[in-house]
Amino acid sequence: MVFSATFALPLAWSLAVGDGAHRGFVLSALACLAAGGAIWLLTYRFRRELEPRDGPLLVVLGWIVMACAAMVPLSLEIPQLSFTDAFFEAVAGLTTTGSTTLSGLDALPQSVNLWRHALQWYGGLGIIVMAIAILPMLGVGGMQLYKAEMAGPMKESKLTPRITQTAKYLWLIYIGLTAACIGSLKLAGMSWFDAVCHGLSTLALGGYSNRDGSVGDFDSPLIEAVMIAFMLCAVLSFTMHFRAWRARSPLVYLADAESRAVLSVLLGSGLMLAVYLYFQGVYDGFDVALRHAMFAAVSIGTSAGYMGVDYAAWPVFAPMWLLLLACIASSAGSTGGGIKMVRTLILLRQAARELRRLVHSRAVAPLTLNGQVVENRIIFAVLGYMLLWGATQTILAFALMASGLDFESAFSSVVASVNNLGPAYGRFGPSSNFSALSDFQTWLLAIAMIAGRLELLTFFVVLTPSFWRR
Numbered sequence: 001m002v003f004s005a006t007f008a009l010p011l012a013w014s015l016a017v018g019d020g021a022h023r024g025f026v027l028s029a030l031a032c033l034a035a036g037g038a039i040w041l042l043t044y045r046f047r048r049e050l051e052p053r054d055g056p057l058l059v060v061l062g063w064i065v066m067a068c069a070a071m072v073p074l075s076l077e078i079p080q081l082s083f084t085d086a087f088f089e090a091v092a093g094l095t096t097t098g099s100t101t102l103s104g105l106d107a108l109p110q111s112v113n114l115w116r117h118a119l120q121w122y123g124g125l126g127i128i129v130m131a132i133a134i135l136p137m138l139g140v141g142g143m144q145l146y147k148a149e150m151a152g153p154m155k156e157s158k159l160t161p162r163i164t165q166t167a168k169y170l171w172l173i174y175i176g177l178t179a180a181c182i183g184s185l186k187l188a189g190m191s192w193f194d195a196v197c198h199g200l201s202t203l204a205l206g207g208y209s210n211r212d213g214s215v216g217d218f219d220s221p222l223i224e225a226v227m228i229a230f231m232l233c234a235v236l237s238f239t240m241h242f243r244a245w246r247a248r249s250p251l252v253y254l255a256d257a258e259s260r261a262v263l264s265v266l267l268g269s270g271l272m273l274a275v276y277l278y279f280q281g282v283y284d285g286f287d288v289a290l291r292h293a294m295f296a297a298v299s300i301g302t303s304a305g306y307m308g309v310d311y312a313a314w315p316v317f318a319p320m321w322l323l324l325l326a327c328i329a330s331s332a333g334s335t336g337g338g339i340k341m342v343r344t345l346i347l348l349r350q351a352a353r354e355l356r357r358l359v360h361s362r363a364v365a366p367l368t369l370n371g372q373v374v375e376n377r378i379i380f381a382v383l384g385y386m387l388l389w390g391a392t393q394t395i396l397a398f399a400l401m402a403s404g405l406d407f408e409s410a411f412s413s414v415v416a417s418v419n420n421l422g423p424a425y426g427r428f429g430p431s432s433n434f435s436a437l438s439d440f441q442t443w444l445l446a447i448a449m450i451a452g453r454l455e456l457l458t459f460f461v462v463l464t465p466s467f468w469r470r
Contacts, residue, residue: 066094095450096453123453124206189218194210203234266325277292349368
């Protein structure tokens with residue numbers, strides 16, 4: 001019922017510009033409100049306290065039901081869009097993956113394009129709340145990897161005494177950064193409509209664009225620089241933004257191991273790729289190579305997925321490195337996808353710890369992060385998550401290959417979906433879309449996007465027999 005209010009933004013825009021799409025949003029809002037009201041009337045008499053096992057089911061069903069509601073105006077206003085493709089588009093929006101089966105985006109009604117971008121913004125807002133408030137309670141998210149006293153995500157305590165107050169502050173930060181991004185993009189040369197669309201998807205790290213050529217259509221170093229700055233803001237944990245705002249000091253970011261690693265990896269990769277592309281002769285000038293390499297490294301590494309240039313045309317090392325970045329370079333508690341940098345740090349330090357044990361078998365060498373000891377149960381949880389992460393992508397890639405896709409396209413599209421990146425490689429590279437997928441392949445990748453956004457464990461626990469036993 002509350003979600004029906006989200007249709008007000010595209011409805012108001014449609015009426016303001018007269019693009020003729022208002023009827024679809026009115027019908028969608030009424031249908032959503034009626035469905036929610038009917039469910040409430042049928043169930044309001046039955047009340048009990050929620051149990052921990054209700055959490056995963058609530059989260060999984062919430063994302064699926066919202067995607068079903070979000071696809072309605074897309075189906076009504078884009079007649080050529082099938083039911084499967086409309087659901088895929090809505091899931092890609094809400095999970096901030098940014099994959100699309102649509103072409104001719106420039107010709108869509110403005111309000112429909114705005115709805116696609118608004119979905120990503122709502123999804124980013126939901127991701128922050130889920131990461132801060134819900135997943136830690138379930139013990140399955142990246143946020144529980146830190147203790148309360150550590151500078152960064154936490155499990156046992158909140159940023160403020162009440163979770164509603166915490167959510168309010170995080171939403172204000174998210175809204176404030178979005179408004180700043182929209183204003184900066186307008187000053188950088190975008191129209192108001194372009195600025196609103198790209199501002200919404202930039203903070204959500206979603207990567208949707210209202211143009212087929214994505215950001216490359218603007219061909220503006222200034223616009224790309226603005227987007228780089230705000231994508232870097234969005235990929236850092238929003239708890240760190242809150243702590244920096246409360247401390248009135250940017251040094252808070254430098255004191256956090258995960259934030260330092262994220263910025264170092266993304267900016268360092270941009271510089272490395274610029275040098276590589278320059279010496280490979282892809283670009284004549286180093287300044288041009290640096291511009292395109294830095295935008296690609298930040299855009300793909302943060303899992304936003306905007307296209308400045310067709311990086312699939314670069315030597316194969318570059319796009320494969322970008323795909324790796326999308327898997328590891330986001331912070332826990334950000335709107336980015338992938339396994340999160342904190343898990344990467346724990347894995348690397350655990351590997352170093354085991355190597356030290358081979359040399360000094362009796363040495364006591366606890367794993368530490370930000371000066372705090374990481375408990376073994378957390379290390380085991382990370383190892384279990386990584387096993388599931390790898391197995392999920394392997395099984396899905398084989399399923400896509402069995403359905404007729406080549407290895408390159410199957411593997412990269414699964415990685416892009418599970419890690420909520422968007423553009424893949426091969427047939428589904430940055431200069432194309434996912435319209436060539438069969439219905440089976442489309443549903444498989446839609447499920448992969450939802451599972452990846454819900455940190456896999458939350459999604460798969462609902463499918464286990466033990467979850468349903470009394």
